[in-house]
Amino acid sequence: MTKELLLAAMAPHVLANGLATASLRPLAKAAGTSDRMLIYHFGSKEELVAALLDYLAQGFSDGLDASRPTEPARSRAECLAQIVPLIRRPELAGHLRIWFEAVSHAKAGEPNYAKAVHEIQGYFLNWVRLRLPVDDPDPEAATALILTILDGIEMLDATGHSATADQAVALFAQISDGSSGSIS
Amino acid sequence: MTKELLLAAMAPHVLANGLATASLRPLAKAAGTSDRMLIYHFGSKEELVAALLDYLAQGFSDGLDASRPTEPARSRAECLAQIVPLIRRPELAGHLRIWFEAVSHAKAGEPNYAKAVHEIQGYFLNWVRLRLPVDDPDPEAATALILTILDGIEMLDATGHSATADQAVALFAQISDGSSGSIS
DNA sequence: ACCTTCTTGTAGCGACTGCTACAATCGGGG
DNA sequence: CCCCGATTGTAGCAGTCGCTACAAGAAGGT
Structure with missing residues (x-):
């Protein structure tokens, strides 16, 4: 075509x-x-x-898949920590800009955009799940929390608060690692 | 004037x-x-x-302050769980829409918008900190993580994945409560 | 009364928007 | 060969955009 x-x-x-x-x-x-x-x-x-939008979404998911999963992470925190630098790669900046534009239009009620961002977010959700530790006791919830944090990081980066996002990642590592004495 | x-x-x-x-x-x-x-x-x-933008930001922060802090939360999870319904109130929908538009412009490199969203995000950060438990061992990091999750929830809501956001809140409650045996 | 300064209405400019009417061109099947 | 559909160029329409030139009030100090 x-x-x-x-x-x-x-x-x-x-x-x-x-x-x-x-x-x-x-x-x-x-x-x-x-x-x-x-x-x-x-x-x-x-x-x-x-x-x-379709075409760019395809390019975005290709860009994600191009970061080969190496192997699944060993903990939820490691999973998050591995993904954060991926979504911060400069070659994805253009896509992220379009992403925010599309989300903004979706929030404004335009159905084309709402459908597009819903699908992309769903794709990203699945993509995150594949990188979870295989023995996670509750993969669905873990994926949800990690995706939420990732989306929050994108928002904080977009508003010039990347340092705050880094603090969040660090604390999540501390909290979620059930290995050593992380009890408050 | x-x-x-x-x-x-x-x-x-x-x-x-x-x-x-x-x-x-x-x-x-x-x-x-x-x-x-x-x-x-x-x-x-x-x-x-x-x-x-200035005027609307003022209105937004007034809208937040109008939800009186009652009293600080007793745990990080409770802090998050209390704020989530606040930012989901329908009367803030218009402000959230403008918020996403502004973030989108900021991501596109427009300095007026970048400055505005940076300030609003900073204001929100402080607002969250005031609702933390007073005895939190690391208030700064806790605020960072909660704000990140809140921003992620806004993104998930905007993309029609509110259920995923709810799962994230539930898992965070499970993970972060250092009270009972939350060790994996 | 007069002049100055602030405020406001009317009309319009030039650039841009998505889109279209009309016609020319081209390639392939009868 | 010839016609027919698919493709493309030229020109332009009606509307909107931010903004401005011009001039008429309005207000107030001297």
């Missing part, structure tokens, strides 16, 4: 400049065509954006 | 319709004046938005 080629050509532009300022003519220029053609192929800007 | 009155008149419109679609003419209509006057008073739309 020609659509795929167009999406691949537009994706870098969107990752660099965001969705908010992405209007048809600049997008077309980035893809080497005209706004006329984008409408012709995608029908409307709304469907274009939906296709872009 | 007349500015205050204008901001107060525009705030409900922004909370209901978001910042993204807030252009001068609708804002002016909501405030009972003309776009001409908004520019006259605020100089430019950029300064208008900055003033609105």
Whole structure:
């Protein structure tokens, strides 16, 4: 499909400049065509954006999978500590920017975005579960807590409070390791 | 200052319709004046938005303070469990929507928004600390972890994964309570 | 009364938005 | 060969955007 080629050509532009300022003519220029053609192929800007979201989500999950799981973590804390640097890699910054834009639109009630972010979050949830220790007594809840902390870290990073996020990771390690005397 | 009155008149419109679609003419209509006057008073739309962010942040923190701390929590888990329903109150939905919009702009590199969300997050951090148990052995780290989880819950709620957020809260209660035998 | 300064209304500019009408081009099947 | 559908270029429409030029009140000190 020609659509795929167009999406691949537009994706870098969107990752660099965001969705908010992405209007048809600049997008077309980035893809080497005209706004006329984008409408012709995608029908409307709304469907274009939906296709872009799909495409970028695919790229994001590929980027995650590219960080090979090596082997599952040995504890919940180790699981979290391994993932944090992954989501902080600079090459994912563009994707995270789009992520926040999409979440913002979802919170504003736009169904396309709500569906997209719901799916991506669900995918990420599964991805985290695969990195849990295999012998975790409650994998579902552990995944939920780790994902929650990861999302919180993204928010703190976005607001310039990365140091606070680091403190949280450190304390979680202290608390959740049932190995040594972590009783208060 | 007349500015205050204008901001107060525009705030409900922004909370209901978001910042993204807030252009001068609708804002002016909501405030009972003309776009001409908004520019006259605020100089430019950029300064208008900055003033609105300040004003809304004030309203948000007032909304938080209005949920009286009753008394500090008796454990970290109780602290978290008390705050979660507060940030989920429907009357804060508009503020949360603006919050995500602002974070998205901050992530996109706009300095006004970056400064605003950094300050609000810092304010929220302090607010959480005041609700911690007074005898917490490491208040700073505990606040960091609880704030991280709270931010993660907001993200999960925004993406339609509130149930996952609830699981995280439940597991945190189980893990962090150093009272009974929580050793794995 | 007069002049200055603050405030406000009317009208509009130039740039941009998503999208479309119209027509030219092209490739492949009859 | 010729026609027909798919693809593309040119030009432009109607609307919105932030912002401004111009001028008319309004208020108040001298």
